[in-house]
Every structure is written in structure tokens, then in C-alpha cells.
Amino acid sequence: NPGVLGSSPASGSSAGTAKVLSSLATFTCVCGMMGNGLVVWLLSCRGQRTPFCTYVLHLAVADFLFLLCTAVTLYLETPMLAYEVMERVRSFTYTASLSLLTAISSQRCLSVLFPIWYKCHQPQxxxxxxxxxxxxLSLLMSVVAALFCSEFWLGVESQCLTVDSVFSFLVMGIFTPVMVLSSVTLFVRVRRSSRQWGRRPTRLYVVVLASIVVFLLCALPLGISWFFLYWLDLPQEQKTLFRYVACLSSxxxxxxxxVIYFVVGSQGRRGLWEPLGAVLHRALREEPEGEGRETPSTGTNDLGA
Structure with a gap:
């Protein structure tokens, strides 16, 4: 059950801290929406996409919507139906982002553990x-939570606790452990192959691990605040500050x-004026770079093959 950011106004220094955190979170959301919007535009311009480009496209859409909802809810007064709707959409996009990252790490792990099956037998x-x-699945979870936990529906506290328990098990007990396990397996396997055969890991490997590490460090506090903090008997002022911190970190x-895509895909000063589409394509390539050769730039924003 997503908490209410402004349900109890903080006083003194806490109010000032909350205002600073809110301003930083808003600035971060605006920058993030611009970055994810650029990724969506670049990937949408390309006709045929690799499986991981498809995942990244959907992840960018989920992150864009999540940042938009976060920025809006920071400035909505509560309780309001509009605030409740935005919180539910934010919960929906958060769950979608988490599940997509889990799918990305799992499929990348399978492509490393079973390369022949992945190349020859993976469904198109x-x-x-x-x-x-x-x-x-994310939409279903959000709709069920809205029906049982919303202030504007006939929500019962005991039913809401049950729903939150089930969803916290799905998010913290299934999605997150699968993501961590597949990431650790991928890291160990690639490191072992690199040492044994002297091969450099692909850029996509770096992208996947970096995205997951950032998510685990920054986005999990929001999930914890949604699924656990609401039921803890803490002063409302502490809950409010923690939620602002969770908003900023998420x-x-x-x-x-x-940022990860373009940093990993760049070539330093050599690619300073390179088209962003070529940089993004290089970061999301599934195949190793052949004998140190890079995909040549075409001078357009198309991702190319």
C-alpha cells in the first residue's frame, strides 16, 4: 500500500530537509525523463530489434512513466483521488521495471550458460x-492493490495487509532473488571465461550488471517503504522523510x-561526436566485438545492425 508523502507535515528542520529532497527528486525526474525519452525514441526508430533492445525499450518506457508519476505526486496534496491514481500508476511502473530487469538478467544469464540453445532454439x-x-502481471497486481487498499474504495485493513504480504513475497521473495542469483551467476561465468580464454566481456554484460547494481542500491528502499514501512509503528515525521529519501533514490x-547505456557504449574522445544511435547500439550488442573492430558510424541516429 503506497504511503502518503504529505499526510503529516513535518516541522522545523525536517520540513526544510523534505523540501530539499523534493527539489532534488524533481530535478532528477526531469533529467531521467529526458534520458529515457531519448532511449525510447532511438529504439523506436529502428525496425528490427534484438531481444535485449526490446527489453531495454520496455524498461525505458516503464522508467519514464515512473519518473513522471513520481514528479507529479511530489506536488499533489493528499488525500485526493488524483494522488491515489498517480501512486497506483507509480506502483505499477515500479513493479514492471523490477520484473523487466529480472527478465533481462535471467535471459542474459541463459545466453551465457546455454549459448547454442540461445542462438538456435530461442523463440523469435x-x-x-x-x-x-x-x-x-504488474497491472493486475496494481489493480488488486487498488481494490483492497484504496481509501476511495471499500478497502479493509486486514485484506490490505494480506494483499501487501502476497505482493511483497512476489517482489522481495521471487523477483529480487532471481535477479540477484542470475546476475551473480552471469558475473562468475563471464569472469571465469575471461580468465580462461582471454576474452573481454561484452558491453551488454557490463550494462546488465551495472543497471541491476544501481537498482538494488537505489530502488529497493522504495519497495521496502511501500511493503513494510506502512505497517511499522514509527513517528509519522520519520516515515515522511524516509519516503522522500526513497523517492529520490528510486x-x-x-x-x-x-547514462549507463551511453557511457558503456561510448569510445571516449574518439566517439565524442558519434551519433547517439550508434553509441546505444554498441552498448546493447549481444556479440563480442570482433577482433577489436567497432561497428562503424553511419552518420545517422539509426541504430543500425
Whole structure:
């Protein structure tokens, strides 16, 4: 049950701290929306996409919507129906982002553990189907939570506690452990292969691990505040400050992915004036760079093959 950021106004220094955190979170959200919007535009301009480009496109959409809802809820008064709707949409996009990252790490792990199956037997539209199912699951979870926990519906506290317990088990007991396990497996396997065969890890490997590490460090506090903090008997002032910190950290997490893509895909000074589409394509390549050769720039913003 998403908490109410402004349910009890803080006083003195706490109010000043909350205002600073709110301003920083708003600035981060605006920058993050610009970055994720750029990623969506670059990937949408390309006709045929790799499976991981499909995942990244959906992840960028989820992060963009999450940042938009976060920025809006920071300035809405409560209780209001509009605030409740935005909080539910924010919860929906947060769950979608978490599940998409889990799918990305799991599929990348499978591509390293079973490369022959991945290249020859993977269904063509697997990534698109998985993304659709994860969006549907996230929407279902949010609708159920809205029905049982909303102040504007006939929500019962005991039913809301049950719903929160089930969802916290899905998020903290399934999605997060699977993401961590697949990431650790991927890291160990790639490091071992690099030492044994002297091969450099692909840029996509770095992108996946960096995105997951940032999410675990920055975005999990928001999930903790949603699923656990609401039921703890803490002073309202402490809850409010923690929620602002969680908003800022989660905004940083959703804003960091475009930065990761372009930093990992860049070539330093050599690629300073390189088209952003080429940089993004290089970061999301599944194949190792052949004999140190890079994909040449085309002078356009198209991702290219």
C-alpha cells in the first residue's frame, strides 16, 4: 500500500530537509525523463530489434512513466483521488521495471550458460511475449492493490495487509532473488571465461550488471517503504522523510540507465561526436566485438545492425 508523502507535515528542520529532497527528486525526474525519452525514441526508430533492445525499450518506457508519476505526486496534496491514481500508476511502473530487469538478467544469464540453445532454439518473439506478460502481471497486481487498499474504495485493513504480504513475497521473495542469483551467476561465468580464454566481456554484460547494481542500491528502499514501512509503528515525521529519501533514490535508479547505456557504449574522445544511435547500439550488442573492430558510424541516429 503506497504511503502518503504529505499526510503529516513535518516541522522545523525536517520540513526544510523534505523540501530539499523534493527539489532534488524533481530535478532528477526531469533529467531521467529526458534520458529515457531519448532511449525510447532511438529504439523506436529502428525496425528490427534484438531481444535485449526490446527489453531495454520496455524498461525505458516503464522508467519514464515512473519518473513522471513520481514528479507529479511530489506536488499533489493528499488525500485526493488524483494522488491515489498517480501512486497506483507509480506502483505499477515500479513493479514492471523490477520484473523487466529480472527478465533481462535471467535471459542474459541463459545466453551465457546455454549459448547454442540461445542462438538456435530461442523463440523469435520470446522477448516481446515476456514483456507483454510482465506488463499484464504488474497491472493486475496494481489493480488488486487498488481494490483492497484504496481509501476511495471499500478497502479493509486486514485484506490490505494480506494483499501487501502476497505482493511483497512476489517482489522481495521471487523477483529480487532471481535477479540477484542470475546476475551473480552471469558475473562468475563471464569472469571465469575471461580468465580462461582471454576474452573481454561484452558491453551488454557490463550494462546488465551495472543497471541491476544501481537498482538494488537505489530502488529497493522504495519497495521496502511501500511493503513494510506502512505497517511499522514509527513517528509519522520519520516515515515522511524516509519516503522522500526513497523517492529520490528510486528516481536516481530510473534515471541512471540511459547514462549507463551511453557511457558503456561510448569510445571516449574518439566517439565524442558519434551519433547517439550508434553509441546505444554498441552498448546493447549481444556479440563480442570482433577482433577489436567497432561497428562503424553511419552518420545517422539509426541504430543500425
Amino acid at each position: 518473439y520470446l522477448s516481446a511475449v515476456v514483456c507483454a506478460l510482465l506488463w499484464a 528516481a536516481l535508479s530510473s534515471s541512471a540507465n540511459p
